Amino acid sequence: MYLYLPVALTSIAIFLPIGLGLLVGLLSGLFGVGGGFLLTPLLIMFGIPPTVAAATDSNQIVAASTSGTYAHWKVGNVDFKMGLYLLVGGFLGGLIGVQAIKILKAMGNADFVIKITYVLMLGIVGGYMFVESLSSMRKKKVEEVKVKKESKIEAFLKSLPFQTHFEKSGVTHSITVPIFLGCLVGILAAIMGVGGGFLMVPVMFYVLRMPMHVIVGTSLFQILFTCIEVTFLQSYTNHTVDFTLAVLLLIGSTIGAQIGTVFGRKLKGEQLKILLAAIVLVVTVKMIFELTMAPSLLLSLKGGH
Amino acid sequence: MRYQKSITSVAIIVLIILFLLSLFPKKSTAQLTARANHDHIQIDFFYHGSTVGVSGISDPGVDLVIKLTSAEGRQLLQKKGEVAGLLWMNVGELELEHTPGVYFLHSTKSIEDILSRDEMDKYGIGYQALKRHIEMTPAVSEEEKTKWFNEFIKFKESLNLYDVSSGKISLREKNGGQDYYILTEWPHQAPPGKYLVTVYAIKDKKVIETATADVLVEQTGMVKTFADMAKNKGALYGIISIAAALGAGFSVGMIFRKSGGAH
Numbered sequence: 312m313y314l315y316l317p318v319a320l321t322s323i324a325i326f327l328p329i330g331l332g333l334l335v336g337l338l339s340g341l342f343g344v345g346g347g348f349l350l351t352p353l354l355i356m357f358g359i360p361p362t363v364a365a366a367t368d369s370n371q372i373v374a375a376s377t378s379g380t381y382a383h384w385k386v387g388n389v390d391f392k393m394g395l396y397l398l399v400g401g402f403l404g405g406l407i408g409v410q411a412i413k414i415l416k417a418m419g420n421a422d423f424v425i426k427i428t429y430v431l432m433l434g435i436v437g438g439y440m441f442v443e444s445l446s447s448m449r450k451k452k453v454e455e456v457k458v459k460k461e462s463k464i465e466a467f468l469k470s471l472p473f474q475t476h477f478e479k480s481g482v483t484h485s486i487t488v489p490i491f492l493g494c495l496v497g498i499l500a501a502i503m504g505v506g507g508g509f510l511m512v513p514v515m516f517y518v519l520r521m522p523m524h525v526i527v528g529t530s531l532f533q534i535l536f537t538c539i540e541v542t543f544l545q546s547y548t549n550h551t552v553d554f555t556l557a558v559l560l561l562i563g564s565t566i567g568a569q570i571g572t573v574f575g576r577k578l579k580g581e582q583l584k585i586l587l588a589a590i591v592l593v594v595t596v597k598m599i600f601e602l603t604m605a606p607s608l609l610l611s612l613k614g615g616h
Numbered sequence: 617m618r619y620q621k622s623i624t625s626v627a628i629i630v631l632i633i634l635f636l637l638s639l640f641p642k643k644s645t646a647q648l649t650a651r652a653n654h655d656h657i658q659i660d661f662f663y664h665g666s667t668v669g670v671s672g673i674s675d676p677g678v679d680l681v682i683k684l685t686s687a688e689g690r691q692l693l694q695k696k697g698e699v700a701g702l703l704w705m706n707v708g709e710l711e712l713e714h715t716p717g718v719y720f721l722h723s724t725k726s727i728e729d730i731l732s733r734d735e736m737d738k739y740g741i742g743y744q745a746l747k748r749h750i751e752m753t754p755a756v757s758e759e760e761k762t763k764w765f766n767e768f769i770k771f772k773e774s775l776n777l778y779d780v781s782s783g784k785i786s787l788r789e790k791n792g793g794q795d796y797y798i799l800t801e802w803p804h805q806a807p808p809g810k811y812l813v814t815v816y817a818i819k820d821k822k823v824i825e826t827a828t829a830d831v832l833v834e835q836t837g838m839v840k841t842f843a844d845m846a847k848n849k850g851a852l853y854g855i856i857s858i859a860a861a862l863g864a865g866f867s868v869g870m871i872f873r874k875s876g877g878a879h
Contacts, residue, residue, distance in 0.1 A: 312662075313662065313663075313664035313804075314661055314662065315659055315660065315661050315662065315663040315664070315804070315839055317835060317839045317840075317842040317843035317846065318842070318843060318846050320805070320807045320808070321804055321805050322663055322664045322665070322804040358775075358805070370857050370858070370861055371861065373858055373861035373862060373865070374860075374861035374862070374864045374865040375865065376865070377861065377862050377864075377865025377866055377869070378864075378865040378866075378868045378869045379865075380865075381865065381866060381869030381870075381873075382869055382872065382873075385869075385873060423699060423703075423705060426703070426705050539858050542854060542857055542858050542861070543851075543854040543855070543858060544854075545854070546846070546850045546851070546853050546854025546857060547850040547851050547854050548850070550846050550847050550850050550853075552846065552853070552854065552857050553846075554842055554846070554853070554856070554857050554860070555661075555842065557857060557860075557861065558860070558864075561861055561864050561865070562864075565864050565865050565867075565868035565869075566868055566872075568865075568868075569868060569869065569872040601704070602703045602704055602705065603702065603703065603704065604704065605698075605704060606696055606704055608696075608767070608770060608771050608774060609695060609696045609697070609764075609767045610693045610694065610695060610696070610710065610764075610767050610768060610770075610771040611693065611694050611696065611706075611771070612693065612694070613692055613693065613694050613709070
């Protein structure tokens with residue numbers, strides 16, 4: 312059964328976006344990522360114009376992250392205070408990132424920088440998380456050594472002004488830390504054209520030292536607001552949100568996010584990390600293949616990630 | 617004598633007229649007609665493409681070319697190329713002017729066998745004529761133009777928006793004329809708009825007659841409402857999209873909570 316998409320100007324078998332939504336929602340509920348890095352290329356592959364795929368993806372992430380945030384909030388896994396500071400930083404970072412893109416485009420090498428940044432960030436984050444999680448799952452000693460190694464960084468963070476306690480996460484930081492980190496992720500996310508969940512989750516774990524389950528809920532909370540802003544701007548400025556496609560995707564993603572949350576609660580923090588790392592690494596390998604193999608078509612429509 | 621003179625004058629005039637007429641292509645005995653049997657395609661929510669049949673009458677023995685195109689416009693695309701001899705990525709834009717978004721061409725025989733190059737160029741028949749007609753920006757060498765034009769055709773054919781075929785038109789002699797008919801698949805990827813069907817009757821490598829028909833592809837009902845709102849009321853459309861997503865997220869969350877899913 313097919314449904315016509317009024318903005319994408321094409322029709323699609325309805326079970327395809329529902330299935331894709333379910334898969335991405337599952338990842339959202341499990342790991343606290345929006346899943347744009349996975350869904351947008353898949354939608355393009357199934358014939359959705361790139362600009363519509365990216366914008367509609369944001370719309371469906373609003374639904375998936377609402378569903379996920381709600382589920383995590385109900386079990387006390389959302390640190391709203393931390394989420395708000397990260398959000399402020401992310402917003403500032405987004406503005407800086409957009410300007411950075413303009414400068415790169417004017418210099419004529421934007422695509423090269425974006426692709427390389429994407430692959431490097433995915434590779435480094437995925438690789439580090441994978442190795443670190445594997446080690447800490449095998450022996451606890453590694454973790455103790457790490458704590459000692461990072462104590463200097465912790466001492467520096469504690470020396471910063473405006474220290475405040477984040478009760479839900481059980482950590483104390485200067486408010487400048489989440490704002491700065493949110494800003495950094497926001498810059499990278501804007502340059503790469505993604506929500507940045509897969510970057511934010513490791514930052515929350517390794518730098519902010521938040522517990523993994525609270526990270527997932529808080530990341531979803533932050534993604535929710537980012538995607539509300541992006542959906543509105545895309546609708547208002549580019550007219551590229553396809554509501555019909557978004558509905559099909561969110562039918563799957565809202566349910567997927569709930570299932571992901573249930574599964575996530577049954578897994579340990581280390582297991583969640585290693586699974587996310589594996590997915591990030593698979594996406595990295597896929598991107599490296601795309602970059603090094605000659606494409607079958609040398610022309611494409613403008614837009615997208 | 618006078619009578620003989622006037623007969624001679626009339627005969628000369630008739631001969632001159634006949635000579636002049638012979639300089640022009642012969643007028644067909646059966647006027648070429650074209651009719652699209654599905655000339656108003658309505659796009660509703662369950663639309664997944666359609667079919668368009670083109671039929672009509674032509675002179676017997678002529679070859680036919682049926683061209684179905686959208687209006688010419690600008691196509692803006694991204695080029696992929698090899699960077700540093702290793703990485704494939706976007707390397708710039710390609711702008712094509714005077715290019716139809718949709719181009720279907722069906723002929724009774726291969727167009728190279730039935731038409732001269734000049735005639736193909738004059739009527740925009742065939743990919744090569746299209747290549748000579750379009751303007752490419754940034755301007756490139758002839759070799760580069762051929763390369764990117766071929767890529768453009770490959771790209772359009774992958775979207776089912778361009779197609780060239782021969783031998784698929786059915787012909788049947790009838791009452792001293794020739795009935796022709798072709799049924800073509802209309803792809804769901806073709807955007808709404810007005811399309812022009814042009815039928816060319818060909819003899820001795822020249823177009824001797826043309827006939828046209830229109831095909832209108834239009835969004836209707838809720839599809840049209842959504843498309844119009846997205847285009848003309850972006851802010852409202854955005855707010856509705858966000859509200860619906862928030863509502864769906866909360867609703868599913870509450871359903872799962874009631875059923876104990878999230879515990």
